[in-house]
Amino acid sequence: MSRFLACLALLLAGAAAAPAQQRWTALPEPNGTAVALAVVVSTAPREGDSSGSALIPLAARTLVESARDALAFLGARATTECAPAFVRFTLMAAPAHWQVAAEIFLEAIFQAPIADETMERARGALLRAAQIEAGSPVAGARQALAEALFGSPAAGPTACVAPEAWRAATAAEVSALIHSRFLPSRATAALVGPIDRARADPVLRHALGDAAGPIVLPHPDLLAAPADLLREDESVTTWAELAFPVIGAPDTDALGLLAFRLAEVLEPAPTRPDLFDAGIQVQRFGASAALMAELVLAPGGAEAGVGRLRRTVEELAAAPLPGPAFDALLRRYRGARLLELATPEARAADAALELFFRGRYRAPAQRLGRLTADRLRRAAASLEEPIVAILGPR
Numbered sequence: 001m002s003r004f005l006a007c008l009a010l011l012l013a014g015a016a017a018a019p020a021q022q023r024w025t026a027l028p029e030p031n032g033t034a035v036a037l038a039v040v041v042s043t044a045p046r047e048g049d050s051s052g053s054a055l056i057p058l059a060a061r062t063l064v065e066s067a068r069d070a071l072a073f074l075g076a077r078a079t080t081e082c083a084p085a086f087v088r089f090t091l092m093a094a095p096a097h098w099q100v101a102a103e104i105f106l107e108a109i110f111q112a113p114i115a116d117e118t119m120e121r122a123r124g125a126l127l128r129a130a131q132i133e134a135g136s137p138v139a140g141a142r143q144a145l146a147e148a149l150f151g152s153p154a155a156g157p158t159a160c161v162a163p164e165a166w167r168a169a170t171a172a173e174v175s176a177l178i179h180s181r182f183l184p185s186r187a188t189a190a191l192v193g194p195i196d197r198a199r200a201d202p203v204l205r206h207a208l209g210d211a212a213g214p215i216v217l218p219h220p221d222l223l224a225a226p227a228d229l230l231r232e233d234e235s236v237t238t239w240a241e242l243a244f245p246v247i248g249a250p251d252t253d254a255l256g257l258l259a260f261r262l263a264e265v266l267e268p269a270p271t272r273p274d275l276f277d278a279g280i281q282v283q284r285f286g287a288s289a290a291l292m293a294e295l296v297l298a299p300g301g302a303e304a305g306v307g308r309l310r311r312t313v314e315e316l317a318a319a320p321l322p323g324p325a326f327d328a329l330l331r332r333y334r335g336a337r338l339l340e341l342a343t344p345e346a347r348a349a350d351a352a353l354e355l356f357f358r359g360r361y362r363a364p365a366q367r368l369g370r371l372t373a374d375r376l377r378r379a380a381a382s383l384e385e386p387i388v389a390i391l392g393p394r
Helices: 003-017 053-073 095-110 116-133 137-150 163-168 171-181 197-208 252-265 302-318 323-340 344-358 364-369 373-381
Strands: 024-028 035-042 077-082 086-093 187-193 229-232 238-245 275-284 289-297 387-392
Touching: 024 197, 024 344, 035 095, 035 344, 053 077, 053 086, 053 095, 053 116, 053 163, 053 171, 086 095, 086 344, 095 187, 095 197, 116 163, 116 171, 137 229, 137 238, 137 289, 137 387, 187 197, 187 344, 238 302, 252 275, 252 289, 252 302, 252 323, 252 373, 289 302, 302 373, 302 387, 323 364, 323 373
Parallel strands: 024 187, 229 387
Antiparallel strands: 035 086, 035 187, 077 086, 238 289, 238 387, 275 289
16 A cells, blocks of 8 residues: 555544543542653644644743742752654653642643743753754754655654744744644643642543544654665764554554564674664654654675565564464563553653544553464564665765
């Protein structure tokens, strides 16, 4: 199936079904020592208008800055993270003050007016971070992959790294973007920790309301014919970035297991002296997804490293892993996932993203318990040929 037909099928399925969507959840943990609130907001542009998308990180950071002082007084703190399909806000608060902190935090995201000096603080923080990252091989390799996928690093569904746009933005532009994109109807939220559900539910309901329609997700346009990209850089290593687009609706749980297995296979070892590091993750672009791989290799090692990864995907797609091998893999993956979810903020983010992409919350143990060897095989088979960007010495 072509990428165009797969995206068209997703659009038609969404238009036909439009199921009710759970927007928020409270997950009490009586023995917890901190409270975390995660809010995920869709960055999809309004119909027919994608202007201002490069300003989304600046808008999100401005919202966090608007609540910084009030939250600090309570011993709480808020952060934000930009992703291709969404912006995630996270609040960490002490159990004694979580309700007041949550109310301040949610009001800052959805209701508070924005002062010019607040935006300037946010702009300065983002530009300083971008300056630190500028010129690093990993940033260059990721930008090269975005160019291979979308035509330019700023042409994706959300330009999470766009310092030139942040530098030139006006307060009026940022305020307009906030009022058009950062809306309760585009958001999901999860509250985790030693909380009382009777107090938590009204706080979340007041901020997000009872809207039941599905979240509007971005539908990014990949290039009609994405091409591999090779770029020279004066580095001592070669960086290879790969994106395996997923055909059809992504099975993100099985894709997560697949990413874990590929990372195991590609883990640096004495038998692979040309491979220094490898990172693999599933990235959602909205209604679509891709399995993203990042390889750090010795100069001249890109062809072997990329070939090893592609062969492993082909092998996993050809036949299910035998029962004992799959059971052992699933045990290792379960342990890794539990470690990833060890903090309340990680559990809150996981729950908010479940609501965002699936419309309902299922506990991690329940999702892991339903994984099978055949789902792993089908996840590998759902990957298209990768788009590759390589950055390194001649």
